[in-house]
Amino acid sequence: MQSRRPVPEQATRLAALRAFCDRALDDYPELSRHDEFELDFWDGIDFLRIADDWVRQHPQDGPKALADGFVFPTVWDDLEDRRDQQRYGLQYRLCDAWITAHPDAYALEQIGARLQHMLQFAFEDSDYPLPTDEDSPAYYRRSPDQAWAFPDVQACINRLSHYPSTPAWQTFAEWLLDGSWNRVQPPSPPDEEQRKVADAYIYVHKEIQRIALGLLEADRLDYPRFVRAANTWGRAMMFYSDDTGLDSDDVDLNQYADEAFDEGTSDDEAPEDEGIDDESPQSDDIPSEEPVAVHPILASFTVRYVEDALAGLPDNAEKLADTFRLVEVYQSRWLLQALAVIERLGMTPDDFDSFGDTAAVLQCFLLLQDLPRTQSAELRAALSGFSRNTLLTALPYAGQASRVVLDALGWSDLQAFQREYLNMALAPRSGWGSDLPNTPDETVGVVDRYLLDKALAEADPDHLREYLAALEPSHWAFPETRVLLDAYQGIGRPALEKKLTRHAQPAMRIYGVLPVTGPDDVRQRYLTLKKLHKEVRKYGAQRQANSHAAVQAGLENLARVAGYPSAIRLEWAMESEIAESALTAATIDGYDITLVIDGLSPTLHICKAGKTLKSAPPAIRKHADFVALKTQQAQLKEQIARFCRTLEAMMSSGETLALDDLKPLLKMPAVHLLLEQLIVQADDAALGWLDAATLTVTDLEGRQHVAEKNLRIAHPFHLFTAGQLSAWQKEVVNHRRVQPFKQAFRELYLLTPAERDTGLWSNRFAGHRLKGKVAARLLQVRNWSTSSVEDIYYESKEHGIYALFNFLDTGHYLSETEHFTFDTIAFYRDQKAMPLEQVPPLLFSEIMRDADLLVSVAHAADSYSTSNETLQRRTELVGELIQGLGLRNVKCEGHFLHITGQRANYRIHLGSAAIHIEPGNYLCIVPAGSSLTEFYLPFADTDKKMAEVLSKMFLLLDDMNITDSQILEQIQRSG
Incomplete structure (x- = not known):
């Protein structure tokens, strides 16, 4: 087995360096001020100054020792204790700082030797012994990017890319780019793609490009070497430039280097991250670079390589699929070359995807990003040289050239249809995906009937059929949009209604576009969509929000089909029809049944021989007229609830x-x-x-x-x-009126002096700790978007304003966060923060009301106190009720209700409903559930806490009639 270890001379230098680092931990104040190293401990320490001190003490061997210390890492398992780990962490950083600032020949030699060893013996050796017994066959040997301690391959290439272009550097750079070392990695499953060593290092694009440029400037990079380098390093060697019509949307992958390292590190290696940060190429010691113009020779090499690669397909397609994965084309010549490959290989729409990597490469070059109209005629002439099959195969991937491809196919009559088809399928306004995605965007799937009718009228039916058939195997198939098109023409209604029973969101959007089939069809579909809106409340916040948006889109489509200007006008018309056609009375076997509205509740009054019955006798319950009245009662109840919400929303806006x-x-x-x-x-x-x-x-x-x-x-x-x-x-x-929702006693929130001072945000509810699940549910019910904790917002379409709640300590999803903290509230228009003084007062008050409701319902802390606005409204309400009902022995002062009883005097807090027997003894009374609706309140959406206050007030006003032994014992004990 190959192994690279220090020779005796290097070992001596390393021992001295280790001893210096051990002393430095005590001698340098910035290194000794903490007992335990924190995550950011190394930040701000001047390692180069400490390295300079070492070199001054060892002028002969000091620089070499620092290079040796960089390239011969210590095995982590050999470190004895925390002190040893801290010492090694310091040593590595000193060495790195020195060789970065002083790139001498010895450091170049040592870094090159280490890098060459790692690449050549990727599967025979690791400077850091990794566990393989449980990972057979040798997981880490299949992943060489995870096989070494610092410096790894990426760090070595990074340091080399900044070194001066000496002859020795050039020789090593040639070896690195040529890739003679680039062997196939041992496969894991037999059917896994064959990856090579270089494929593991996807974060060195900038470094390889700097090295290539250095070789070019030294006149040591010709086209054959460029090809070898491109075959080794792939995308890193692609020097795209505007004048060649090639670009890339590749990001600087260096910024993700730390994340990739952490993901691949085994538990056995985990401690190493504590001592040494992953050395990404853009360290603090290396200044970030501004984008520079591509050298014309490198650009010409890239163009030639791309042309040769396309001409050579399908050979090496697997490698090219990664090399060209993010290429963008801006000149039609690349589209024409891709078409030539399709023609040569005999590809068709049905088998295009079966070509795998070859198809992936071609898709990149077919997707023309820009096509000025002045060039359309020239491209149209060039397309005439290709077969019909080739043009059909390319059509879904042709980007800005797709309209010209249509012309070349003789399908100019489909231009308008293709535009509408893609507008519906790609949902450009939502940014949430394609083909009627599940999204809170209510515009997705809403059809512009005028434009679609016009497009269908212009389209030749045979052309349209062939067009859709050609798209079927491609990514333009868009099955949900196809269902929408069928439904628009009255096709597939039974299947669509079956999907509705499963609450499929695309089906909800599509349901409204079906043609009207009968006099009651619009109303029945309206009721179906309203029923779906209610049924989806059983789901989580995200699906519920998406489903409600889908229902709204369905209603908008239905309104357009039925000839109404908007969904709200459709709603009013349908509700009016429901009311006008309602059965309100019937006589069944001598029983007179009448549907009346008692207060805000629809009720069935049943009489016989002038006598009112409490309930319907069994004999009439199954009669068709009674069933119809019960159905009408339920519909009327839902109608009242719907219009309560509608009218409250109208008041709020x-x-x-x-x-x-x-x-x-x-x-x-x-x-x-x-x-x-x-x-x-x-x-x-x-x-x-x-x-x-x-x-x-x-x-x-x-x-x-x-x-x-x-x-x-x-x-x-x-x-x-x-x-x-x-x-x-x-x-x-x-006048004892019961308003359908809070109006006269609704909480009103006005701008405070503190909010005028902060200007752009409100801290009114900052610091409150809330329960995640409760908060998420409540926000969703109040029509707030909660899809991302980064953007908890409410959109006011009337004003074009977004209100944002900012929360702290949240997880990825609000509903999955146990507790979080309310922070600030802000308003935005056109993505700019609005001064609070410019926010419409009604919108400001309603947003603050939502925030207050959120804090009061979802609060997690025992110390929660009701807001001043809520207490003020309750004080006003109690005051009016006392006066209106002529109550004696009770008065309201501040936030307390004071009651003079016969057994004792009491006070009730209007926020918590807590009772104290004056002067201070607490009285515990647990309200019965049924008591909350027994007292008059001037609004139907009952304030449960206010009802609890009133129930306790009436109980204590008549305290001589209290019979509950536990309550009596508390009162007597306080006396």
Whole structure:
């Protein structure tokens, strides 16, 4: 077995260097200030200064010792203790700093010898003994990039690439590029591709290019040597330039070197990372380089190599597939050369992919990135020399030339269709993939009917059939988009509806494009999509968000098919139809059943002989009319819930309704009822209650205002700015109104002085610790995007503004993070942070309300305190209820409710609902679940904590009638 060990002279120098490093750990303050080395301990230490001290002490052998110390690594397992590990870590860094700053001939000789040894004996030796017993057959010998301690192959090549171009350097560089050492790695499974030693080193592109340029400048790089180097180092030897029409989207892989090293390191090697950082080529000692122009000779060599490689296909296709994997072509001549290969090999659309690596290479050169229209005619003439099969094979891969390929095939009539086909399939607005991907983007899969109809009208049916058949084996097959096209033409409805039962998201988007088949078809499909929207709530946050977007896209498609201007107008029309066609009463065997809306709940009233029954007798429950009424009751309940959400969203956004849009809505009893319980604003002026029959608004003084143009559901901000918020709260309570959602008592969030000072962000909820799963669920329900913890955002389409919640301590997914910390809130427009003072007040208030809700529901800390805005609304509500109900012996002061009972005096905190018997004894009362709905609240979306406060208030006001022994014992003990 080959082994490279220091000769006696080198061993002597290394022993002295080790002794110096051991002393340095104590003598240099910057090295001795920590007992345990931290991860960033080495940062900021001037290793070159310490190395200079060593050389001054050993002027004769000092420089050689530093070169020896770099190329003869210590076996990690031989290090005895932590001190020994620290000493070796220092030694390696001193040596590296010195040879980088002083690239002398001896260091060049030693680095070259080490590199030559590693490459030549990749499978016979390792300077660091690696375990192989459990990895038979010898895993590390199959992965030479992981087989050595520092410096590894990459580090040695990096140092050499910066050395002066001396004759000795040039000789070694020739050997390195020629690749005579580049043997095939032992395969693992017999069917695995045959990889060579150089294939393991994918992070040395810049270094190999510097070495090649150095040889060229020394006039020692001719084309045959360039070919050998390209066959060895692949992409590293490709010198693409703009004037040759070749480029690459390859990234600087050096930046990932550390990650790759960590992934491949075994548990046995793990300690080594603690002592020595992986030496990436772009170390602090080597300045980063600006991109430079490609040398014209190297560019010409590259072009010649590419031409020869294409002409030589399919030989060596496996190697070329990696070499050209990221090439980009900008001149049509490369497309024509690829077509010539397809023609020569007799490739067809059906068997193109079976050519494996050859096909992969050709795809790169077919994908023309740019084609000025002035060159289209010239390319069209050149394409006429190729067979129909060749053009069909190339069509899906031709990039910007695909339209010219269509012309050459005689299919100019398909230009518009191809554009629409790709627009639908590639979802260019979403950035989430292709072929109707699962995405929160509601525009994916929505069809522009005018353009698609026009494209289909222009397309010759025979051409279209041949075109789609030719794409079938290619990456342009797009099966979901094909289903969409079929559905658009009324094909495949049963199969599509079967997919809906499995909640397939592409099917949800496509379902709306089916042609209308009957008078009730649109309504039934509308109800199906609404049902799907409800059913997918059982899934996780990400799938739920994607599914809701798919349903919305389906509704938008359905609206366009049915002739409505938008999905919201479709919804209103369908809900109106449902209301108008509803069965509201029936008489069955002497029983009179009527569907009425009691409060906000649809209820069946059942009477016989003037007597009201509590429930339906079994005799009528299976009757068709009773079943129809029950179905209508369920639909009406869902309708009320849907319009509650719609109207609340309209209030939150400040949206106005034109009277022409409002009148059809008011035909629905549910909407009629909901709107008459809300404070509205007519024509941006008068605030009051709506009379749906006369379209008049009655203000606080009883004056009536006729709505002439539009109507808006008033936001608390509107009431506040009008100076009427408190008055409307009194009005709601005095008339015992139950609003469908919080309006008069809705939390209002105004800009604080601190937020005016910070300017671009709010710290209002910073520092709160939250539960990940609860927070993710709540955000999703509130229509926040939670697909990435980097971007927790809400999009206001009305304003083109994004609100962002910034969280700390999150994992990859919010729902998988146990706990995280709320940080800041910011707003963006056109990707620029907005000053908070410029954010529309309604949007600001609603975003802050979401944040407050998030903190109050998902908080993880026992010390959580309710926000001032929430406490203020509860204080106002309790105050109005006390006055409105004429309650005595109770008053509200600050954030507490004070109650004078007969047994004791009590106070209840409005935030926590905690009770204390004055002066200070805690009273524990656990509310019963049923008590939360027994007390009047002026809104239907019950504030459970507020209901708990009220239930405790009424209990303690009548404390003489308390019978619970545990409560009585606490009260008596406090006295």
